[in-house]
Amino acid sequence: MAGPHVVETRKALERAIHVERSALAQDLAELSEAQWAKATLCERWTVEQVVAHLTAGASTKMWRWLLSMLAARFNPDLHNDRRLAEHRGATPEETFRRFHAVVAGPAGPTGHTAAWLGEIVVHGEDIRRPLGLVRTPPVATTTAVARFFAGRDFTVESRTATAGLRLEATDGPFTTGSGDLLRGPTLSLVMGMAGRVAACEDLEGDGAAVLRARLRSGRRTS
Incomplete structure (x- = not known):
């Protein structure tokens, strides 16, 4: 049975995703060019690259996601890098605008809504911790x-x-x-x-x- 600190329904998970995306967008709006280029806890990517990755996750439909994975021969790093490049802007400002446009968008390409909530929670921390920013999502999330x-x-x-x-x-x-x-x-x-x-x-x-x-x-x- 769900307790007081549990998010279980799909709608509740989707709301939590939108809350976390909105919170991250607020933090990103104040970043300098140097901060956008800073390495994150997701060691392969900078702040800007992680943000483009998040935009890709919110923008890619299920069949596009499956075809991309197939084209990458189910190599998730290759799949992620290709979709990241597709959704990264010519400048950090454009990358940010693209992310901001999907803040209230779909949870992710598949029905694994809790996984896509994990995506924004984890990558939000990937970005914030190296920058010295602090956010603790609700315990329910x-x-x-x-x-x-x-x-x-x-x-x-x-x-x-x-x-x-x-x-x-x-x-x-x-x-x-x-x-x-x-x-x-x-x-x-x-x-x-x-x-x-x-x-x-x-x-x-x-x-x-x-x-x-x-x-x-x-x-x-x-």
């Missing part, structure tokens, strides 16, 4: 993402990253698994499941060292 990430590998190898660990949120109801304890804020657990080594700084328990070692072994983080 991060809990929904954590539950999806713990249940399956989809856009990130989240379930694999935390296999054999006991995850416990310190700010909400999320708990799962058994084994070495991995404990911390729900957002940090989400970021750790998404492959971000920096999130381990916010986590405690014997499972933190296990997760850090796994992520440093070279998992993909896009």
Whole structure:
């Protein structure tokens, strides 16, 4: 049964996506040219590239997404790079305008709405943390993402990253698994499941060292 800190319905997940996109757009509006070029926690991409990637996710229909994956021979990095290039503007300002235009748009190319909520939550943190910006999404939002990430590998190898660990949120109801304890804020657990080594700084328990070692072994983080 849904608790007080859970977003479960598709409409609620879509609303949460729009809230997080809007919050990110507000932060992006004030960035300098140097900040747009800064590296993010998503190591392959700059701030501008991550924003173009988010625009692609909100703009690509299911069949276009499937055809793109097929053309890339199901190589997600190649697929993502091609769609990113398609939606990146000639300048950061144009890239921002393209993202701003899809803030209230579709959740993503497939019906995995919680995954696309995870996309904006994770990439929002990818951008903000290196820039020294802070936003903690509602616990209902991060809990929904954590539950999806713990249940399956989809856009990130989240379930694999935390296999054999006991995850416990310190700010909400999320708990799962058994084994070495991995404990911390729900957002940090989400970021750790998404492959971000920096999130381990916010986590405690014997499972933190296990997760850090796994992520440093070279998992993909896009």
